[in-house]
Amino acid sequence: MQSGVYKDVDKGLAACENTCTASFSPHEDMARPGWGEEASRVYESTKERLLTTIGGTKSLLSDVQNFNSSAWMMHYPGLDVGAASTQQQSNSLHRTVSFDDTSQPGVNQSVVANPNEIQVLKLDLKLGSSSAHPSALVNSLEKSSIATLLDSRLSKSSQHLDALSTRIKDTSSKVLVTGDLNSGKSTFVNAILRRNVMPSNQLPTTTLFCEVHPVEEHPEKIEQVHLIKSVKDSYSPTDSSTFKPHSLEDLEVLCEENETNPNPPLLKVYLNDPRAAHNSLLSNGTVSISLIDAPGLNLDTLSTTALFARQEEIDVVVFVLSAENRLTLSAKEFLVQASHEKACVFCVVNGWDRISERNKEKCKKGVLDQLKSISNETWVDREELVHFVDSTAVEVDQDADNASRFARLEDSLRNFVLFNRQKSKLAPAARFLTHLLSDVNLLSKANVKVADEELEMAKKELIRVKPILDMMRKKRESLQDELERIENEAVETLGKYTKNEIEIALNEIANGRLASDKVSMPIYEGILSIYPYARAVKHALLQSLDLTVHDIENHVRDVTGQQVRHVQSIGNDALPEGVDRVKRVFVKEAMFKSRSKVNTSTVGIKLSQKAHNLDISPREIFNTTQFLIFKKVEDSKVDEEQEESSILGALSLAVGAITMVGGKTMGMRGFVEGAVRISNLWGSDRVRQWAAPAVGVLVFGAATYYIYELPRMIPKTIGTSIKKSLESSAEPSLSIDSTSDNYNEVHQVRVERETRKVLRLASWDVKEKFRATLETHAAECQRAEQGEAKAKKAIEWFDSVCMKVEGLRKLGGLGESR
Incomplete structure (x- = not known):
């Protein structure tokens, strides 16, 4: 608009x-x-x-x-x-x-x-x-x-407006006489009244508001001064409790006594004007008039402020200024404020006779120029409203020219106040x-205009924000499902990978082989160093298992890092343009680092670094089960009649037994049958004769074979023991929590938990960023909608005001x- x-x-x-x-x-x-x-x-x-x-x-x-x-x-x-x-x-x-x-x-x-x-x-x-x-x-x-x-x-x-309404309803007219200090206000009032009533001197004498009324308004029709404690107090001339009466002679004393009073009283002066009605302004016989002699504008801040407030109740302002001085700042402010309501201000330039003839035109021009810049309407009607007089000469009538000028001033003031009340009383209200x-x-x-622009801005903002908000709301559910799918798939895949790798490593160890090629087996230095050799073998096997776990962790870190970047990429793609992207950096080294002492001792981490895990038990060295592997043979009978060949049979049996044991071809049944046959042969003398040499050969062969196989059997024995201990919660030989699952499952759960924690944190970052962005755009959209509604309402309402x-x-x- x-x-x-x-x-x-x-x-x-x-x-x-x-x-x-x-x-x-x-x-x-x-x-x-x-x-x-x-x-x-x-x-x-x-x-x-x-x-x-x-x-x-x-x-x-x-x-x-x-x-x-x-x-x-x-x-x-x-x-x-x-x-x-x-x-x-x-x-x-x-x-x-x-x-x-x-x-x-x-x-x-x-x-x-x-x-x-x-x-x-x-x-x-x-x-x-x-x-x-x-x-x-x-x-x-x-x-x-x-x-x-x-x-x-x-x-x-x-x-x-309330004051204007009261003033218009009031049938009387109030004339305020004001001006700067020592401008002759009280002297002017005395000249209008043709009586020396108001105290006047070279020093400021009027410090109160003195409101002069015709004596006809006094209940007893006598000249008197009524002192009201405060301007704000109610007053009635018929109620003696609202005022304190004084004589006219006390007027100057009252002004002196209240000169420094921070809350000065108001004086109501009832005065008789014996002049004819057509010559008197106060007792004009037409309209009730009151003259208010006000304190000087620049007397002090309090008086000036009070005067500004009181002028709202005034019908006509008579502004008195000294011909020898220009308008002060307070005077200009008052005139500007008064001109907002009262188009015309009656101005009296007092002390005109004190200006030399040579300077009168210059002085007159200066005064009129100042008035023109403040109240143009007063300047336009300057012939009727601006008068240059000397109020002090009116009483003694020493100057006929001044008397003539003052008479013209009185006529103009009477016309303005009495007969032109449309302009003096109603025009200020109409102007305001x-x-x-x-x-x-x-x-x-x-x-x-502002609402139009804000409405346009709100519409543009809605055009920008609403589609983005709708798009994000559609993506919210699918984004959450996609992040959960990525997390679950990664956790499942890496859990299976961990379980499989641990199983392969344990099988290798159980067969006496190292699970990692980064470790080598110790060198066997003979039967005398069998115990240190067994301990070194166990350390190597456990170390290879630790390295396998470490390799698994590195693999999990790499895969998890790829999945974190994938999650962030999906989240960033779901965000609108102009929004900061997720900037969290995945530090893979931090993964699997938060291990407490209890945790590392209960989940089988760094087994080779714990001294008690390297202890060797006798059965891990002398484990006869590794040698009792037999082969099933067919049933046969010994011919008892061939007793002559019993010696050769016994020898061949002994050699065969050694051969069968060494070749791992004898089964348990064959072993029992052989024992029975040997017992049968024991009854023969020839057999008993050759039994001792045969047993000696057998024992010697077994001992030689055992010593020869020790370097190969010990890794298998220890590896089997390690695997059995790690896979069974009932085997407490290694530092695995007996209340938890086996070694394989423990690491599988640990990897899954760590992977889920990292991916869930990455997903939380993405979802939180998405949520914050969604809320921001929702708030922007709401503000734009509210701004649009507010602007429309304002446009409609202000149009109605116009x-x-x-x-x-x-x-x-x-x-x-x-």
Whole structure:
């Protein structure tokens, strides 16, 4: 929604003033003792319309505040400094909409606002100031701070509307006389009253608000001073408990006593003006008038602040300045603040006679130039509103020219206050409403523009994020299944590989062979070194088994590393572009490193390095089962009749027995039958004769064979013992936990557990990264959807505010201020 181009400031104010002045001329009514019936009717009609508009505007401000605090943090139209400098060099008004949103990246801030656009709702911490660049403060604040400041301005504007409503309903008129220190305010009031009532001196004397009322408003119609403890206290002239009475003579003393009072009281002065009604401003017979003599603007901060607050209750401001001095900073701030509501300020340049004739034109030009820069409307009507007089000479009437100028001042002030109440009483309210509604309209259009841009950004964000989010949600289940499949397959494959390799290694050891070619068998040095040889053989066999386990671990590391990279590749492929990938590096050396002392002693790791595992038992050296391997032979009978050949038979039997034993061809049955036959032969004398030599030959042969076979049999014996011990939990000869499974299964479980741990950690990294990315995109999508809904709601709501503003303008007969 784009901003429209408003009318020029003067045209807008002209529409307002034409409504308020209605259809009569104040100068024509001066000849009449009172208002005309038509003027009175128009005044009442305009007053009712303004009161209704004030109520509607207050309700609108309340809605804006609620929306600002609950639904939309309002943006404030800002100012581009470079553009402002260019505009200040040109008198043309350039009306567009801009906004301050320094905390929202990506928002276009190319549009520019004229520095005079925001008037009532201008954000500036410096009270009453009109900074050269009003966005300088706004740009330095956060959006929340801007919204808070704006809410405060809206609250103050709503309070001011209450004051305007009260002022419009009040049939009396209040005239505030203010100005800088020692500008002659009290002297001017005395001159208007034609009485020395207000204390006046070269030093600042008026430190309180002195409100002068006609004596007719006093219940007893007597001249008196009522002291009210505080400006905020309630007051009624008929209730003596609300004030403390004093005489007029006590007025100067009261001012002196409360000069340093941090909470000064309010003085109500009831005064009699014996002049005719057509000559008196106070007792004019038409409208109830009160004159308020205020403290100097730059007296102190407290008085200045109080005066700023009190001017909201005032119908007419009479600003008194010294001809010898220029406007102070406090005076400029007050005039700027007052001009936001009151188009015209009545100005009195006091002490004019003290300026030499040569410097009067220069002084007059300087004063008018300052007023023009502050209140252009006052400068336009300067003939009626700006007067150069000397109030001190009025009472003694020493200067006829000054008396004439003061008389013209009084006529102009009477016309402005009494007969032109449309302009003095209603026009300020209409002007304030015009500026306020225009500010609200501008804020609404600026926020519509911001909402349009945020809506567009939200739509672009949804176009970007929504497809990615949908894709990731579809991949979530399949990714998890794929990671589990890779983990299970790798664990199963490596577990089977480990089991198979351990079985092969144990079989090799059981056959007396080394399980690894990286180890060599010890050298047999003879029967005398049989025990060290057996110990060395056992160490070599266990060492080869340890090396086999080490080779298995290396293989498992390599395969697991490949699977980890595969898992990461699958996870990274599932992530959208622009997202950091999984960067965890797999350190294969760390695998199988977390071994406690208990663990290494119970799972058969590094068996060769444990001294007690190298102990040799006798049966591992002298194991006769290795020699009792027989061969089954056919049944045969010995011919008892061939007794002559018994000797040869016995010898041949002995030799045959040795041969059978050495050749491993005798079976157990044949051995028993042979024993029976030998026992039968033992009854023969010849057999008994040859028995001793035969037995000796047999024993010698067996012993020789045993010694010869020891180097070959010991590795088999020890290998068989190692295998049996590792495969059976009932064999405690090696350091294997007797409560666990056998050696093969222990290593299989260990490899599977370690592999699963590594792959599960890699899968967790991938799934966690995927989950975090999914949640991030889901949150971005949710924010974009909420932003889209919020922007649509804001556009609709601010459009309705613009429509309400137009309706209130028509209701109050108001024009546009720009």
